[in-house]
Amino acid sequence: MKKVVEVLANREQLIERSLAVVLSQIAAAVAERGICTIALAGGSTPEPLYRSIASQDLPWDKIHVFWGDERYVPPEHPDSNQKMARLAWLDRVNIPASNIHPMPTGTGDPAADASAHQTELQQFFKVSDGEFPAFDIILLGIGDDAHTASLFPGTPALQVRDALVTVGNKDGQPRITFTVPLINRARCVIFIVAGASKQPALAQIFAPAADPMTYPARLVQPEGELWWLLDAAAGEAVK
Numbered sequence: 001m002k003k004v005v006e007v008l009a010n011r012e013q014l015i016e017r018s019l020a021v022v023l024s025q026i027a028a029a030v031a032e033r034g035i036c037t038i039a040l041a042g043g044s045t046p047e048p049l050y051r052s053i054a055s056q057d058l059p060w061d062k063i064h065v066f067w068g069d070e071r072y073v074p075p076e077h078p079d080s081n082q083k084m085a086r087l088a089w090l091d092r093v094n095i096p097a098s099n100i101h102p103m104p105t106g107t108g109d110p111a112a113d114a115s116a117h118q119t120e121l122q123q124f125f126k127v128s129d130g131e132f133p134a135f136d137i138i139l140l141g142i143g144d145d146a147h148t149a150s151l152f153p154g155t156p157a158l159q160v161r162d163a164l165v166t167v168g169n170k171d172g173q174p175r176i177t178f179t180v181p182l183i184n185r186a187r188c189v190i191f192i193v194a195g196a197s198k199q200p201a202l203a204q205i206f207a208p209a210a211d212p213m214t215y216p217a218r219l220v221q222p223e224g225e226l227w228w229l230l231d232a233a234a235g236e237a238v239k
Helices: 011-033 047-054 081-088 110-125 180-184 196-205 232-238
Strands: 002-008 036-040 063-067 069-071 137-140 165-170 173-178 188-193 225-231
Touching: 002 011, 002 232, 011 036, 011 047, 011 137, 011 188, 011 225, 047 081, 063 081, 069 081, 110 165, 110 173, 196 232, 225 232
Parallel strands: 002 225, 036 063, 036 137, 137 188, 188 225
Antiparallel strands: 069 173, 165 173
16 A cells, blocks of 8 residues: 655645646546546535536546445435535536446435445446455545544444445434445545544544544555545644
């Protein structure tokens, strides 16, 4: 694993640097494999990044967009990660509808929707049961509790090792989420983190030893590159 930690002066520079890294990874993937597969993060921090990506001249037909996790709400719901990314990015560019792969949330059965999305991933990447595909890019954030995607402290989802997608849980509310082994197969994982409120979590994530069941982002150790891009407020924790 190649690990890079960069602390940027402010949020604007954080987004600017994140854009540069993402564009570089997209270009490399398209050059090497003809397509780029990217899984998006939710939350407020990456939204300006998505707006910036939308302003780029990219080979949209070669980019396939997924999500690392999704709240169990309809796609038009204000809390939907899909809705945020569509408004900021996907609805503003000429990307084929077939290149957008949202997590399903419509059956009323989160486990069934997680299984259906796993099947979609297996068919897209042409992998069998027990195999984990390698995304080119997975974007992640962290919460103040050190969760990432919808892998929350002390929840069963943290220990799933035999599936690509599972059901996460936050305060009794279901989420659909990539599993730890799927995230760790990625060619490039990019954490984008901003704000002083993240310092306690980052201190434990970067500590020599801490319980990953309590600080789930510690479980992210991809086979490829691991980027931590932090603004100055968050980066105080790792100096």
